[in-house]
Amino acid sequence: MAKDLDTILHSREADFQSDLIDWLKIPSISSDSRHTQDVHAAADWVVEKFRSLDLEVELIPTQGHPLVYAQTPPVPGAPVVLVYGHYDVQPVEPLDKWVTGPFEPDVRDGNIYARGATDDKGQVLTHIQSLAAWRETGQPLPLQIKYLIEGEEEVGSENLQQFLKTESERLACDVVVISDNSQLGDGKPAITYGLRGIIAFELHVDGPARDLHSGSFGGALANPANVLCRMMSELIDAEGKIQIPGFYDDVRELSDAERAQLAKLPFDESRFAKQVGVDALVGEPGFTTNERRWARPTLDINGLTSGHQGEGGKTIVPSTASVKFTCRLVPDQNPDKIAEVVKERIAAICPPGVRHRLEVGHGGGGMLASIDSPYMAAAQQAIQRSFGVTPFLIREGGSIPIVAEFQEQLGAECLLLGWGLDDDNAHSPNEKFCLADFHRGIRASAYLWEELAAKS
Known part of the structure; x- marks a missing residue:
């Protein structure tokens, strides 16, 4: 047969x-x-x-x-x-x-x-x-x-x-x-x-009622685009460590045996870097590239929107800015719990002079x-x-x-x-x-x- x-x-x-x-x-x-x-x-x-x-x-x-x-x-x-x-x-x-x-x-x-x-x-x-x-x-x-x-x-x-x-x-x-x-x-x-699991977010930061002339008004009020960039930089540091209290509480750590098994896989880091078009691989200290991308949680900006996007310049303080970002989760992390700690962190770091609104999208463990x-x-x-x-x-x-x-x-x-x-x-x-x-x-x-x- x-x-x-x-x-x-x-x-x-x-x-x-x-x-x-x-x-x-x-x-x-x-x-x-x-x-x-x-x-x-x-x-x-x-x-x-x-x-x-x-x-x-x-x-x-x-x-x-x-x-x-x-x-x-x-x-x-x-x-x-x-x-x-x-x-x-x-x-x-x-x-x-x-x-x-x-x-x-x-x-x-x-x-x-x-x-x-x-x-x-x-x-x-x-x-x-x-x-x-x-x-x-x-x-x-x-x-x-x-x-x-x-x-x-x-x-x-x-x-x-x-x-x-x-x-x-x-x-x-x-x-x-x-x-x-x-x-x-x-x-x-x-x-x-x-x-890995996932939880998606969209953060909106609103400032003045309309776009304003950056020469006449710049420096006198909070710029939503500047604020949004600062807020996002406070969620994750330059090395890839997420700066949100409680975010890592339930992360299931890799065992020594599994780390050894993953290390034996045929994986060429230089080929991988060339394949994705970068000259260096970076990420959370203490973990290999495969551990970072397969078994560690992450936070990544997926898209940023604010101000003038067309050809040429337009010197404004934009009235609003927004960002789409996602967190990849590992086993034992609960998407609903992660959504709550992200909300709390966003509220804590949002400065005076702007208003913020965080929308929680789809998620899964x-x-x-x-x-x-x-x-x-x-x-x-x-x-x-x-x-x-x-x-x-x-x-x-x-x-x-x-x-x-x-x-x-x-x-x-x-x-x-x-x-x-x-x-x-x-x-x-x-x-x-x-x-x-x-x-x-x-x-x-x-x-x-x-x-x-x-x-x-």
Whole structure:
């Protein structure tokens, strides 16, 4: 049977790639109301894909974008797998940085370029195409798979979180499989056992009732832009240590054993610096680069707005300034608690002469998975069979807030199996996905169903 499956996987590669291209053409930007119909079209596309596989499928409306739920028949005595992914994508600006249109998928140099290629249409599609291959074998699937694919991951998954609270019985499973992250590097597949959480903020600082002439009024009143810069500099020092009382209270520290394990990973700091375009790597003292980006909390400004932004000069004291910033959190840090200590710190450092308003955005906790479970062993074996090498065990600095919710609400193990690469430009212009890894991901997924069933 394995030979038959391999033959099908190889013979269907062109069809699998064609499906990916079709899905990537849909501009399903969840944060932009102008694309609401496109987001729904992307959901409809995957609904039809499930129907073509004769699955029981449902398009579930929410107060925002719909959820897609599908399932295969139960298999008594075998594990139940929940596959999670998302069909929504990030905005595409700046457009002038794209070599080809973000929704005009282009294949070059072994990669497919389009928004959503690696985050997350290409990766979640591997787990759908693997089922298609299994169906063609004529053999019964060795376990039950439930699929839950949402359209709001890029805006916080709020409606999915509500769905989890009310539909946990329907989603009951032994293990959740997610591919929305990266390998350690090219030819270095990995299983991610830890994710950071997140909490987002937007701070507004208001001063005079209108923009004022900087010559006539400068020096006589507080400049909101100057104040905002000073306030943000008081939240984090030059070395990356966060200056907010209580912020580190619940941080789960790395054990000596885990630090030793992370230190053994093949990681070239100079190559990493060159890849991201900097001449030096900096951060919180006492930690390695991988520890800082995977297992330590951070605070980063995401955008600043104030005063004149057009061509040429305009000598004003702006009436208002604002900043968007996020904190990445580690296991045991509670987003709600962090929001409170940030509020208290902002209020304490806001000077006279201006007014401030802090808006708290989406948030979610970090997670750690067991590296000793039978499901982890099954995933390692499936990846070994497909990629030809043993996968590394890594953490990831990014956030998929819903993962912690899956652990809490469903009590299930989570397998984070990333097929992407760290230079795939997720959230940036020229997002890509290596097509060889797309097909290796489909094979690994197909083998995973077999390996997981063998663990029952």
